Amino acid sequence: MDARLYDDVLAFTECIKDTPEYREYHEKKRLISAHPELLEKAEELKKRNLELTASFEPGKDVLEELKSFADKYEDVFMEPVINEYLLAESAFCKMMREILTMTMERIDF
8 A cells, every 4th residue: 555545545434433433432331331232222122123114125114123123122211321332432423424435535546
């Protein structure tokens, strides 16, 4: 890799780490990591949510599945440490998607 590009990437990653989204995510990750049982619940919820999303089929009535999912994980959603962690992670991921989209739009790939 070109030395200038390497240096720019390092500087860029420092810019990302200086965003409110990253700082909030990093803090919430630190807090939930102090409670391994809550982190495990959050990871299980994310895994199940991903499976549910991946199984989506256009035209399929998913209302019952969504209700079942919400009922099953209601206690997890209501746990403040988990909820705050998931919200912070979501905001950080959204920011990263926007960055990657902007990057790819500007590169003739």
